[in-house]
Amino acid sequence: MDGQNITKVVLLSCGSFNPITNMHLRMFELARDYLEDTGQYRVVKGILSPVGDAYKKKGLIEAHHRMEMARLSTDNSDWITVDAWESLQPDWVETSKVVRHHYDEMLEAEQNTDDVDTVKYAKKRRIEENYEGSSRHKRRDSPQLMLLCGADVLESFGVPNLWKQEDVAEIVGHYGLVCISRSASDPDKFIHQSDMLWKYRKNIHVVREWVTNEISATHVRRSLRRGRSVRYLLPEGVVDYIHVHGLYSTESEQKNADVVLAPLQKYTGGSSS
Ligand SMILES: Nc1ncnc2c1ncn2[C@@H]1O[C@H](COP(=O)(O)OP(=O)(O)OP(=O)(O)O)[C@@H](O)[C@H]1O
Numbered sequence: 001m002d003g004q005n006i007t008k009v010v011l012l013s014c015g016s017f018n019p020i021t022n023m024h025l026r027m028f029e030l031a032r033d034y035l036e037d038t039g040q041y042r043v044v045k046g047i048l049s050p051v052g053d054a055y056k057k058k059g060l061i062e063a064h065h066r067m068e069m070a071r072l073s074t075d076n077s078d079w080i081t082v083d084a085w086e087s088l089q090p091d092w093v094e095t096s097k098v099v100r101h102h103y104d105e106m107l108e109a110e111q112n113t114d115d116v117d118t119v120k121y122a123k124k125r126r127i128e129e130n131y132e133g134s135s136r137h138k139r140r141d142s143p144q145l146m147l148l149c150g151a152d153v154l155e156s157f158g159v160p161n162l163w164k165q166e167d168v169a170e171i172v173g174h175y176g177l178v179c180i181s182r183s184a185s186d187p188d189k190f191i192h193q194s195d196m197l198w199k200y201r202k203n204i205h206v207v208r209e210w211v212t213n214e215i216s217a218t219h220v221r222r223s224l225r226r227g228r229s230v231r232y233l234l235p236e237g238v239v240d241y242i243h244v245h246g247l248y249s250t251e252s253e254q255k256n257a258d259v260v261l262a263p264l265q266k267y268t269g270g271s272s273s
């Protein structure tokens with residue numbers, strides 16, 4: 001393989017990570033193996049982006065704790081990183097905007113490592129060449145940013161008032177999606193039944209995990225409330241962090257219990273901005 005036609009990929013995973021589990025980290029490894037096995041891609045970076053507190057999901061603990069646990073989990077990875085930008089936004093940010101933000105950052109980082117053009121205005125001009133008006137245009141050699149998620153998130157695209165269809169079209173049509181199967185889901189069937197997902201099916205990479213691993217953060221929080229062990233479901237450092245800070249109680253599970261999830265609030269409230 002001469003590497004000439006290999007596209008560099010950055011994987012971005014958005015979620016609550018409440019708390020981060022071994023399966024969240026496995027998703028990145030599974031996705032990288034899958035993409036690189038095709039011979040078409042080289043995965044250069046993974047980004048974990050914990051959602052901000054304004055998402056208002058039931059039982060969602062403070063972003064700074066979720067961020068710190070994600071950091072502890074990725075300390076020993078040479079390619080998976082954690083990014084605080086989304087978690088620091090005062091309002092909930094649609095995933096399409098998070099993807100755009102990281103795409104822009106990725107292009108900027110690419111430009112900065114390019115030692116041929118170091119003159120500032122030239123860099124700026126080349127960044128601008130990636131755009132036409134407000135829409136982002138890919139340069140042939142620029143890396144690709146793909147959203148990484150589990151099949152439940154893919155299937156949530158069909159939940160009324162949860163996602164704007166134009167956002168889904170932008171994510172799958174312009175960037176790309178890597179979806180890890182979960183045992184109760186059938187992502188291929190879901191794609192087949194959606195005209196939009198079918199249209200962009202070539203940009204959706206379904207990774208079938210045969211050794212299914214149904215660790216979920218909900219299960220972990222439940223075990224913690226009941227004083228049960230969660231060892232080996234989460235990285236060691238995260239288990240210690242949870243115990244030291246006394247996280248995940250009956251009380252914390254009631255957070256946002258009577259609040260509507262931010263996207264549902266936004267899209268059922270009549271606002272479509
Ligand atoms: N066991 C799993 N298999 C495949 N994908 C998973 C698994 N657990 C989580 N994911 C994916 O990880 C991302 C972050 O998910 P999230 O933070 O909601 O974790 P979760 O374990 O599903 O938590 P919760 O139970 O609170 O919903 C999502 O894309 C989700 O689909």
Ligand SMILES: NC(=O)c1ccc[n+]([C@@H]2O[C@H](COP(=O)(O)O)[C@@H](O)[C@H]2O)c1
Nearest residue numbers: 014015016051094095096162163164263
């Ligand atoms: N319309 C949207 O952009 C939209 C809707 C629902 C969830 N999400 C995102 O998907 C992720 C899902 O996280 P959970 O599975 O933990 O709820 C979060 O990062 C959330 O912001 C985005």
Ligand SMILES: [Zn+2]
Nearest residue numbers: 015016152217
């Ligand atoms: Zn989930």
